[in-house]
Each structure stands twice: as C-alpha cells, then as structure tokens.
Amino acid sequence: MNTTGTGEPIVIVGAGIAGMTAAFRLQQAGHPVRILEAEDRAGGRMRTVERRGYHMDLAAILLIENYTQMLNLVRDLGIEDTTLRTNNVVGIRRDGRVHHVRANKPTDLKSSGLLPWSSVPAMRRLQSDLNKFGSRLRWDSDMGEAASLDTETAAAYAERRLDKDFRDYVVDPMSAMFFNSPPDLSVVNFLFSMPAVNSEWFNFHDRVDTLTTALAARLPVETGAEVTLVEETSDGVRVHWSRAGEPDHVEEAAAAVVALPGPIAARLCPGMAPASRTYLENVPYVPDIHVYFGVDNKPSETATCVLFPTREHPDLGVITFNHNFAPGRAPQGHGLLTSYYRYPWAIRHWDSDDDKVVELTHEVHRQAWPELARHIEAHQDMAYVQRWKNAVILRKPGDYARLREFSRGLDPRSRIQLAGDYLAFSATNSSLVTGERAAVRVREVVTAGSVSVGRG
Structure with a gap:
C-alpha cells in the first residue's frame, strides 16, 4: 500500500464543473488542492468530443447570461475572449x-x-406567478425556498393556472428539456425554466469544454484515479483510491469535497448519517441517449433548438442545431444536429448498439419532421451516440421538500463536504454554485481547525 500526502492538501473527488470550481476557489484562497478523477480526462458532463472536425458538447450546451456565477468564473480565469453572445x-x-x-x-x-x-x-x-415566486427560484439557492411551491406536477399547474394550448405547446415541450413529461415533473422545474430561458444566451466560440479545460490547466488533476473510500479522521480526512497497474493509494488530507453523483457519493462516504446516505442512494437520476449528426450541407433552420410536444411525437424531445449556438461546432458550411429523447425511450433502447440507435433515430426523424429527415440522410457525414446513465434528476412533487430536509441535515462543520447537481436545480450553473458553496464551508472548517464528530 502506498501512502502519500502530508495532510495539508484539500482533496477534491471528481473533476466535473462542481469539483473543479471548488478546487479553483480553494486554490485562489491559498489552499493546496489535489483532484482525483476516475475518467481519463477532466470535465465531467461539461466535455466536448471531436470527430471529423465536428465539436460535440456532450451534455452542457445551452448557457444563459443569468448564469452569473459561471460568467464570474470565466472572468476570474481570464478567458472572456473565448465567449460570445449567441442566437437564442x-x-x-x-x-x-x-x-x-x-x-x-x-x-x-x-x-x-x-x-x-x-x-x-x-x-x-x-x-404574475413568475413575478411573485421569482425570488425563490435562484441559481445560488439550495432550493429550500422553492420547496413551498413543490406541491403539484407541471401538468396539474397547467390545468389549474393556464389553458390547454399552453399546456400542450409550452409546458409539455419545456418538460422535454428535462427528458421528461409534465405529469412526472414538479412544477418547480417548469417555473424555474421559464425565467431561466427568458434571457440572452452566451456560449464558447468552439466548444463548451473551454471552461473545464481552462480549469484543468490551472489545477493538479490526477486522472484514472478511482476513489473507493473517503473517511473523516480525528484531524483530517483519509482518501483511498486505486489506478490500474498500481498499488492502492491512501492520502491524508485536511478536508475533502466529494463532487460526484449522489448514489456514488453515498457509497464513498459510509460515515455519513444514515438518513443522508439513504437520500443520496435514491437521488432519482434518469438516463439519456442522444444522437449527433454531422451533415455536409447546413440546414436552413435558424433556431438553436426545436422542441417537440408529445402531440408532435411521443418520444422525441428536442433537436438542437449546434452550429447555430456558436461557430466552431461544425466545419464551414456544414451542420451539427443532436436529437434528444424523453427518458422512457432511453430506458427502452439502453442496451441497443450504436448503429441500431442511429437507425431508430432516422425513423423517428421521418415521423416527426420528414423534411429534416431527408436532409440529414442525404447529407450525413458523421453520426455519434452519447449515453449518460445519470443525465438529469427527475424531480417529482415533494422532491424539493426532501432536498431541503437533506440539506438541513448536512453538517457544515464536517471535513467532508458535498457538491453536485443533486444539491440544487439540476443544471450546469447550479452544479458550479454547489462547488463554490462547498469550498466556502471547507475553508471555514480548515481555517478554524474544527473537526466534526456527529456527521449529519
């Protein structure tokens, strides 16, 4: 067994946007940090893959100008010149x-x-409702204030406050942005998404992982490092991790931030209070399969994304026209499109191979938008399938109240702090904010030299 570390660094588990933001803010404050990432590269769900000159942003694609905390991070990294206001x-x-x-x-x-x-x-x-409730729906919130609104589904809200057309052609397709449908979705998600998209949009010139790449370049990231246990000791934290072909590693640290999906965080932190672990084990993530198509002739559609109400197609949720978000997503004159489904389709076809998923997507296009289907099939240059097991959190009525109770049960004095999308609204900027919040708490604990005895 190889034991490393001096007890001084703060270890960050997970090099997604939440973990790397926490590490960067701690580093800014003068704390030595060390990031352990199981994958072979940093970025998490804010990554980009290149194929044949197409830049495919794997999860985060839509960035809005009320992402204040993300824009502040861009400024602090000195990469403002990589961003631009985009088509919305x-x-x-x-x-x-x-x-x-x-x-x-x-x-x-x-x-x-x-x-x-x-x-x-x-x-x-x-x-009127947005004006009344807007103060409870903030990116920097732990959603505790939103819990009082979390009493009905988006469908029930639409029936009570809106009308049939609004329900079918606004509430329903907006729900598809969460890979979901109104009868399964908390009204909080719908209300949160309305002011969120009521904004100008921005993006990075060529690829969304410009941000995570800039963070990784400034931070000590150990890739291929799979953490197996994080435990609090009398005066710090002990982190166990492994990498293929090497002896097991154990690192002593001043504190740790665990920035991984809820069920994984629960497994790595057995010392957590039972109620907190149970909550994390059952964070309701849904899977996602989406399919990219590179075409050698850019379609005429001017929208950045086209939403599909269930009345238009029961499974297809969104087609994004990535080349309309920002330049650099496709070679000159080419187009890059991505098809996203509501999550039951992803569950049904999870075990299908990529060729089958592409074939099925062509058939869905023929049903939902025949003209576009013909264009894609005539000009297809590339196809790529991306799967996310833990894509977004399916928040049903009552889930935000449960999140509030979970957040209140976490010990702010613990040397093990959490970060991730399950602590807030499930979006990139919210994940970033949880990383900043974890960094503040860790700084307070380390600076005070306190040790949490009763976790949770």
Missing part, C-alpha cells in the same frame, strides 16, 4: 410547422402563431 431563437413544432420564439421575448409566444389569442390570459397568469 427556440423553435416549437405544432401541426408540422416550426414556430419561432426568442428566449428573451416571451411576447413572441403571441406573435409566432404557436398559441391562439385566447391564451393571452394564461400568459398573464404565468407572468
């Missing part, structure tokens, strides 16, 4: 036609023809 036109299919809405212009819902004029009162009621 969203398309929604209805009756075989794409209706275009600018994300920061909700009045486009009226002028686009997507909704009838009879839906104007529903729009006003929604805007």
Whole structure:
C-alpha cells in the first residue's frame, strides 16, 4: 500500500464543473488542492468530443447570461475572449410547422402563431406567478425556498393556472428539456425554466469544454484515479483510491469535497448519517441517449433548438442545431444536429448498439419532421451516440421538500463536504454554485481547525 500526502492538501473527488470550481476557489484562497478523477480526462458532463472536425458538447450546451456565477468564473480565469453572445431563437413544432420564439421575448409566444389569442390570459397568469415566486427560484439557492411551491406536477399547474394550448405547446415541450413529461415533473422545474430561458444566451466560440479545460490547466488533476473510500479522521480526512497497474493509494488530507453523483457519493462516504446516505442512494437520476449528426450541407433552420410536444411525437424531445449556438461546432458550411429523447425511450433502447440507435433515430426523424429527415440522410457525414446513465434528476412533487430536509441535515462543520447537481436545480450553473458553496464551508472548517464528530 502506498501512502502519500502530508495532510495539508484539500482533496477534491471528481473533476466535473462542481469539483473543479471548488478546487479553483480553494486554490485562489491559498489552499493546496489535489483532484482525483476516475475518467481519463477532466470535465465531467461539461466535455466536448471531436470527430471529423465536428465539436460535440456532450451534455452542457445551452448557457444563459443569468448564469452569473459561471460568467464570474470565466472572468476570474481570464478567458472572456473565448465567449460570445449567441442566437437564442427556440423553435416549437405544432401541426408540422416550426414556430419561432426568442428566449428573451416571451411576447413572441403571441406573435409566432404557436398559441391562439385566447391564451393571452394564461400568459398573464404565468407572468404574475413568475413575478411573485421569482425570488425563490435562484441559481445560488439550495432550493429550500422553492420547496413551498413543490406541491403539484407541471401538468396539474397547467390545468389549474393556464389553458390547454399552453399546456400542450409550452409546458409539455419545456418538460422535454428535462427528458421528461409534465405529469412526472414538479412544477418547480417548469417555473424555474421559464425565467431561466427568458434571457440572452452566451456560449464558447468552439466548444463548451473551454471552461473545464481552462480549469484543468490551472489545477493538479490526477486522472484514472478511482476513489473507493473517503473517511473523516480525528484531524483530517483519509482518501483511498486505486489506478490500474498500481498499488492502492491512501492520502491524508485536511478536508475533502466529494463532487460526484449522489448514489456514488453515498457509497464513498459510509460515515455519513444514515438518513443522508439513504437520500443520496435514491437521488432519482434518469438516463439519456442522444444522437449527433454531422451533415455536409447546413440546414436552413435558424433556431438553436426545436422542441417537440408529445402531440408532435411521443418520444422525441428536442433537436438542437449546434452550429447555430456558436461557430466552431461544425466545419464551414456544414451542420451539427443532436436529437434528444424523453427518458422512457432511453430506458427502452439502453442496451441497443450504436448503429441500431442511429437507425431508430432516422425513423423517428421521418415521423416527426420528414423534411429534416431527408436532409440529414442525404447529407450525413458523421453520426455519434452519447449515453449518460445519470443525465438529469427527475424531480417529482415533494422532491424539493426532501432536498431541503437533506440539506438541513448536512453538517457544515464536517471535513467532508458535498457538491453536485443533486444539491440544487439540476443544471450546469447550479452544479458550479454547489462547488463554490462547498469550498466556502471547507475553508471555514480548515481555517478554524474544527473537526466534526456527529456527521449529519
């Protein structure tokens, strides 16, 4: 067994956006840090893969200008020149036609023809609710204040406060952005997503992992390092990890931040209070399969993404036109498109091989958007399938109340702090914020020299 470390560093488990943000903020404050990442590269779900000149952002693709904390991080890294304001036109299919809405212009819902004029009162009621509840729906929140709103599904809210057209052609396709449908989704997710997209958008010129690559370049990241146990000791933390072909490693550290999906964090931290471990073990992630198509002739569609109500197709949720987000996603004159499904489709086809998934996606395109299907098949240059087992968290009514109780049960004095999307709204910026929050708590514990005895 190889024992390393002096007890001084703070170990970060996981080199996704939450973990690396925590490490960067701790490093800024003068603390030595060390990141252990099981994969062969850093980035987590904020990674980009290149094939034949196409840059495929694997999970995070849509970035909005009210991601204040992310923009602050970009500034602190000195990489502002890698970003630009981007197209924020969203398309929604209805009756075989794409209706275009600018994300920061909700009045486009009226002028686009997507909704009838009879839906104007529903729009006003929604805007009134957003004005009333907006202070409870913040990126820097642990969602505790939102728990009081978490009493019904998005479908039930639409029935109670909106109207049938609004339910079918706004609430339903917005739910597809969570790979879900309104009857399964907490109203909090829908309400949170409305002001979130009511904003200008930004992105990185060529690839979304510009941010995580910049972080990794400034931090000591140990890749291929699979952590097996994180335990608190009398004066610090002990981290056990392994790598193929090497003796097992044990590192003594001043503290640790575990920035991994909830069920994995529960397995690595057996000293956590039983109620906290049970919550983490049951964080309701849903899987996602999405399919990229590179085409040698850019489609004429101007939207960044087109949403599909269930009435238009029961399985297809969103097609993104990645080349419309920012330049550099596809070679000059080419296009890059990605098809995303509601999660039951991903469950049904999880074990299908990639060729079968591509074939099935072509068939779905023929059903949902025949003209685009013909274009993709005539000009296909590349296809790539990405699977995420823990894609997003399926929040049903009551889940945010349970999250509030879980958050209140965590010990802020513990030398093991958590970070990740399960601690807030399931989005990139929220994950980043949980990393910053964990860094603050770790700094306080290490600086005070305190040791938590009763975790949770």
